[in-house]
Amino acid sequence: MKLSLFRSASGVSAVDVYCTHAGCVVTPEGPELVCKCHFSYFDSATGARKSGPAPTGLPIFATSEIDGEIYILSS
Numbered sequence: 001m002k003l004s005l006f007r008s009a010s011g012v013s014a015v016d017v018y019c020t021h022a023g024c025v026v027t028p029e030g031p032e033l034v035c036k037c038h039f040s041y042f043d044s045a046t047g048a049r050k051s052g053p054a055p056t057g058l059p060i061f062a063t064s065e066i067d068g069e070i071y072i073l074s075s
C-alpha cells in the first residue's frame, strides 16, 4: 500500500495513490492528485473524484498527528 499525505487546515489526509480506474499511481499537482494514465483528477484532501474516467474517488484513511508523527488509524 502506498499513501499520499496532504496537510490542510483541518489536519493530515492519507489517500491511497492507486487510481480506481486501472490502478496507475496518481501524482500530486497543486491541490489535486492526478492520474496521468487517462487523466482522472482527485481532491488531495478528500480523495474525491473531480473528473476523468475513474469510477470513484480514492480510498482515504483517518490519521492522527502526535508530537510531529503521523499515524494511520484505520482502513
Ligand code: FES
Pocket (backbone or CB within 6 Å): 019, 020, 021, 022, 023, 024, 035, 036, 037, 038, 039, 040, 052, 053, 054
Ligand atoms: S488508470 Fe487512472 S485514469 Fe485510468
